[in-house]
Amino acid sequence: MKLTILGGGGFRVPLVYGALLTDRAEGRVTEVVLHDLDDSRLYAVARVLDEQASAVPDAPRVTATTDLDEALRGADFIFSAIRVGGLEGRANDERVALAEGVLGQETVGAGGIAYGLRTVPVAVDIARRVARLAPDAWVINFTNPAGLVTEAMSRHLGDRVIGICDSPVGLGRRIARVLGADPKQAWIDYVGLNHLGWVRGLRVAGRDELPRLLADDDLLGSFEEGKLFGVDWLRSLGAIPNEYLHYYYFxxxxxxxxxxxxxxxxxxxxxxxxxxxxxxxxxxxxxxxxxxxxxxxxxxxxxxxxxxxxGAGERDADDLSGGYEKVALALMRAIARDERTTLILNVRNQGTLAVLDADAVIEVPCLVDANGAHPVAVAPLPDHATGLVCAVKGVEREVLAAAESGSRTTAVKAFALHPLVDSVNVARKLVAGYTDVHPGLAYLR
Known part of the structure; x- marks a missing residue:
């Protein structure tokens, strides 16, 4: 089986390859193609992968190319982890936003919008090429902003593109660990958008253990989110938010x-x-x-x-291991071998959240099998969460419209409507600042 990794010169690619090395079952990935625009980065990552494979017999063969079409042809799975503009672009996203007094984080607020505006056109081009050159391939998207980019690609690939993120996995694992439960045996009721979701329950053997956590100050304050948000605020919410909601609440x-x-x-x-x-x-x-x-x-x-x-202090050692590569491997296994499993993924809504249309990409538990990922029915979100989800989804739709039309006016609208941008004039300044530093936004007129 052939796996193509777009952004193959990226720093975290060895995590994906390391996960592949643990898979010895029939139907595993036997060929990995790294694609990147930068030869030197491809060479560096290939060296790391070669050392990883040195003690593993029959490790997946690795090749590298800067030719996108060559990388896509014949792929069974395509893992997209590109970074349009590189880390210099991310630093510029942060700098321009902070100069206007608003958040520049790469997936949240002004920084996320800027990143999306320059990434969506590239992701759409990739999706069109996949549809033409590898129509039977499954695309696993980790390119940020993950939900937005997955939705852009789904307009050309339908349900054959699935977005992944390690944040919900890590959150569920931390809650289960605090409660003394096995994360593999727990059902995590997680609902929202990428980097904008809440754990509303954690069921073990049919019993929801989250109320026990919310009622215990010591337990609730003992893990990352308890330290980050504070015990009182979590208890007020009656849920455990994704860590990225700290950017909204504080x-x-x-x-x-x-x-x-x-x-x-x-x-x-x-x-x-x-x-x-x-x-x-x-x-x-x-x-x-x-x-x-x-x-x-x-x-x-x-x-x-x-x-x-x-005042949360250092991260716990158990939280330093990442996790998105395990989600990717589990997803590929489930589809390739019909090994049915449940994963929290970014997929088209299909009526799961009634407040959003069927094509809106959301982040929810999904049943995965050979036919892809199927969102599980969930209870409605409370009003405060529904408001945030609808507002941010509305912004994402404006980003998609601006990327498709090239309209600068629509780009300004996307920034101005975001809950973390507090003025239309600030939105105009952000668009001006970002178009000045990002050549990839020259299409906005």
């Missing part, structure tokens, strides 16, 4: 913290990864060791400004 504090930081997250990662890729140019460099060291630093500093604002 927006003023988050913006101030990011403005005061020595470097934004994007600038930090750009510098850190530049050192890694530079080190890989040395033939004698220990590729896997260098990658492991860089990844550990990356994970330990994840959402550091938010945790500092909340």
């Amino acid at each position: 927006n003023r504090e988050a913006v101030r913290s990011y403005q005061q930081a020595e470097k934004t997250r994007g600038a930090f990662l750009a510098d850190q990864q530049a050192r890694f890729y530079e080190e890989m140019k040395r033939p004698d460099a220990a590729a896997l060791t260098a990658w492991d060291r860089t990844r550990a630093e990356r994970e330990a500093t994840y959402m550091a400004e938010n945790r500092e604002t909340a």
Whole structure:
């Protein structure tokens, strides 16, 4: 089976390959094609993968190419993890937004809109090529903003594109661990959009254990979200929000913290990864060791400004292992082998949330089999959550409309309607600032 990884020179690709190395069952991936626009990054990542495979007999064969059509032909699965504009683009997204006093995070608020505006046209082109060159392939999208990009691609690929994210998986795992439950045996009632969802229940053997967690101060304050949001606020919500909702619930504090930081997250990662890729140019460099060291630093500093604002302290060691690669592998296994499973995924709504239309991509538990991912019926969201979900989905639709039409006016509308952008004039300044620094937004007229 052939897996093509778009963004194959990306730093986290070894996580995906490492997961593939653990799969020895019949029907596993035997060929991995890395595609990237940057030869040097492809070379660096290929070196890491080669060291990973050195002690694994019959490891999946790895090839690399900068030719997109060549990479897509004959693929059974296509994993999309591209970053349009690179980490320099992410740093610019943050910088322009913070200069206007609003959040520049890559998936939330102004930064997420800017990232979406330059990523959607590229993702749509990829989707059209997949439909032409590999119509039977399944596309697994991890490209951010994941829900928005998945929806853009679904307009050309239908349900054969599925978005994944490690945030809900990590959240469910943390809650189960605190409650003394096996995450594999727990049903997680999670509903929302990508980076905008809530755990409303965690059922073990038919019993919802979340009320027990919400009633216990010690348990509730003992894990990442309890420290990040505070026990009182979680109890008020009656649910455990995705960590990215910290940007909404504590927006003023988050913006101030990011403005005061020595470097934004994007600038930090750009510098850190530049050192890694530079080190890989040395033939004698220990590729896997260098990658492991860089990844550990990356994970330990994840959402550091938010945790500092909340006084949450350091991340727990158990939360430094990522997880999206495991979701991707489980998804591929379920489809390729009809190994039925349940995963939290980004898929078309199909009536799951009545407040959104059928084609809106949402993030919910799905039953997965050889025919793809099927969203599970869920109870309606409370009004406060419904309001946020509908507002942000409305913004995503404006982003898609702007990307399709090239309308600068529509792009301004997308920014102005976002709950974290507080003025139409600020929206206009954001569009001006982003078009100045991003050549990929020159299409907006």
